Amino acid sequence: MSDSRPTLVRIDNVTRTFTRGSEQIPVLSGLHLDVKEAEFLALMGPSGSGKSTLLNLIGGLDRPSSGVVQIGPDRVDQLSDGQLAAWRARHIGFVFQFYNLLPALNAERNVELPLLLTHLNKAKRRQHVAAALDAVGLSHRVKSFPRTLSGGEQQRVGIARAIVTDPTVLLCDEPTGDLDRKSGDEILSLLQSLNRDHGKTIIMVTHDPHASARATRTVYLNKGQLSDTPED
Numbered sequence: 001m002s003d004s005r006p007t008l009v010r011i012d013n014v015t016r017t018f019t020r021g022s023e024q025i026p027v028l029s030g031l032h033l034d035v036k037e038a039e040f041l042a043l044m045g046p047s048g049s050g051k052s053t054l055l056n057l058i059g060g061l062d063r064p065s066s067g068v069v070q071i072g073p074d075r076v077d078q079l080s081d082g083q084l085a086a087w088r089a090r091h092i093g094f095v096f097q098f099y100n101l102l103p104a105l106n107a108e109r110n111v112e113l114p115l116l117l118t119h120l121n122k123a124k125r126r127q128h129v130a131a132a133l134d135a136v137g138l139s140h141r142v143k144s145f146p147r148t149l150s151g152g153e154q155q156r157v158g159i160a161r162a163i164v165t166d167p168t169v170l171l172c173d174e175p176t177g178d179l180d181r182k183s184g185d186e187i188l189s190l191l192q193s194l195n196r197d198h199g200k201t202i203i204m205v206t207h208d209p210h211a212s213a214r215a216t217r218t219v220y221l222n223k224g225q226l227s228d229t230p231e232d
């Protein structure tokens with residue numbers, strides 16, 4: 001069904017090896033992955049298997065040791081550092097486990113942050129911020145500071161900040177990892193709605209089978225390789 005959709009994220013023969021002292025540590029070895037437009041992909045695998053490493057490569061926070069990372073028409077692995085920062089700001093929204101909100105800024109100022117890297121004027125920025133906070137159901141808390149919000153509400157602000165630029169891909173690293181089941185379920189419903197109702201392409205790292213069950217597809221990373229089943 002999703003197979004007829006165009007590929008949005010292409011990972012082709014990607015390796016990532018870290019150097020620790022004189023030791024070479026291969027984390028990803030020859031990965032292949034195609035993510036279609038409007039997929040909601042869950043990425044699972046044991047601790048230390050390289051899930052965050054792969055997410056960082058897709059998000060242009062890191063470069064592969066070899067291989068192709070392509071998002072839409074862009075060869076992310078070939079961009080310079082300067083180009084990468086601008087590319088990320090335009091194309092990637094990140095959602096973190098611990099929200100990463102700035103405590104000194106209220107919800108709307110936190111959500112506005114990524115727009116400060118764009119050429120939008122203040123009036124336009126306000127419009128986009130209001131729409132993003134509305135999309136996550138927090139229109140009534142725009143002036144609230146992070147410390148006065150519950151974990152689930154803080155994550156909603158984190159998601160509003162991630163979608164305010166209308167990014168090409170939403171990357172979520174354990175978005176429910178710090179939440180109780182009820183709040184976690186609400187966040188997953190929100191991600192599902194962004195995917196289903198707004199066609200947002202989402203890649204979510206998770207350890208939680210409840211979370212991966214909400215995705216349209218799950219892939220498993222183990223011993224440097226990706227597979228469609230949990231264990232070899």
Ligand SMILES: Nc1ncnc2c1ncn2[C@@H]1O[C@H](COP(=O)(O)OP(=O)(O)OP(=O)(O)O)[C@@H](O)[C@H]1O
Pocket residue numbers: 018019020025027045046047048049050051052053054
């Ligand atoms: N910058 C780095 N330098 C050296 N080693 C690194 C670096 N980043 C990650 N690693 C190593 O790569 C491996 C994979 O780490 P990564 O964080 O991607 O795993 P993960 O699957 O996301 O783990 P977890 O589920 O525990 O978050 C680990 O052994 C880690 O120590």
